[in-house]
Amino acid sequence: NAGVTQTPKFQVLKTGQSMTLQCAQDMNHNSMYWYRQDPGMGLRLIYYSASEGTTDKGEVPNGYNVSRLNKREFSLRLESAAPSQTSVYFCASSEAGGDYGYTFGSGTRLTVV
Amino acid sequence: QKEVEQNSGPLSVPEGAIASLNCTYSDRVSQSFFWYRQYSGKSPELIMSIYSNGDKEDGRFTAQLNKASQYVSLLIRDSQPSDSATYLCAGRDYTGANSKLTFGKGITLSVRP
Numbered sequence: 001n002a003g004v005t006q007t008p009k010f011q012v013l014k015t016g017q018s019m020t021l022q023c024a025q026d027m028n029h030n031s032m033y034w035y036r037q038d039p040g041m042g043l044r045l046i047y048y049s050a051s052e053g054t055t056d057k058g059e060v061p062n063g064y065n066v067s068r069l070n071k072r073e074f075s076l077r078l079e080s081a082a083p084s085q086t087s088v089y090f091c092a093s094s095e096a097g098g099d100y101g102y103t104f105g106s107g108t109r110l111t112v113v
Numbered sequence: 114q115k116e117v118e119q120n121s122g123p124l125s126v127p128e129g130a131i132a133s134l135n136c137t138y139s140d141r142v143s144q145s146f147f148w149y150r151q152y153s154g155k156s157p158e159l160i161m162s163i164y165s166n167g168d169k170e171d172g173r174f175t176a177q178l179n180k181a182s183q184y185v186s187l188l189i190r191d192s193q194p195s196d197s198a199t200y201l202c203a204g205r206d207y208t209g210a211n212s213k214l215t216f217g218k219g220i221t222l223s224v225r226p
Contacts, residue, residue, distance in 0.1 A: 040218065048211070101147045101159040
C-alpha cells in the first residue's frame with residue numbers, strides 16, 4: 001500500500017524555470033492538499049482540492065497553479081520559479097473534510113538558484 | 114492571533130520523564146485537533162486526534178482538549194530518545210468553502226539519554 005506518492009524527491013531549478021510536482025494517492029481519498037514547509041514557518045497551505053473537479057487557494061497560492069487530474073492525482077506547477085519558492089513541498093490527502101487527519105507524502109525538496 | 118499557535122520550545126527532557134507539549138487556537142479553528150510527529154528530513158506522521166473535551170490516551174501518549182480555554186496539549190510519558198522529533202499541532206479551519214487543517218509551527222522535543 002503506497003499511500004501518497006510524490007515525485008520528484010529532490011529538484012534544483014534556475015530562476016525563471018518551470019516545473020510540475022506530481023502527487024498520487026491510492027487510498028480513494030476525496031480531498032488532496034499541497035503544503036510548503038519552511039524553517040520557522042511551519043506547514044502553510046498552498047492549494048487544496050476538496051473533491052475531484054474542484055480546487056481552492058490556501059494561505060500562500062501566489063506563484064503556483066494546481067490541477068486535479070482525477071481522483072488519484074493532484075499536481076502543483078511553478079510557472080516561473082523564484083528563490084523565494086525554495087522549500088520542502090508536501091502533498092497530503094484525506095477523507096472528505098479531513099475528520100481522520102491527513103496522510104502525507106514523503107516530500108519534494110526544491111531549491112531555486 | 115494565528116489560528117494555531119505553538120510558542121514554547123525547543124523542549125529538552127531526560128529519558129523516562131514526561132514531556133508536555135502545548136498548543137492554543139483561535140475561534141476560526143474548532144472541533145477536530147491533531148498531533149503530528151515529524152522526524153528530521155521526514156514527512157509528518159499522525160499520532161493522535163481528539164475531538165471532544167477531556168483526555169484521550171493511546172499508549173504513552175495522552176492528548177488533552179480544553180475548548181473553554183482553547184488549548185490542546187500532548188503528554189508523552191516515559192519519554193524515549195526515539196521520541197526526539199518536531200511535534201506539530203493542527204486544527205480544522207472552517208473559514209472558506211471547505212474545512213482544512215491549519216498547523217502550528219511545531220515544537221522540537223529532545224529526549225536526553
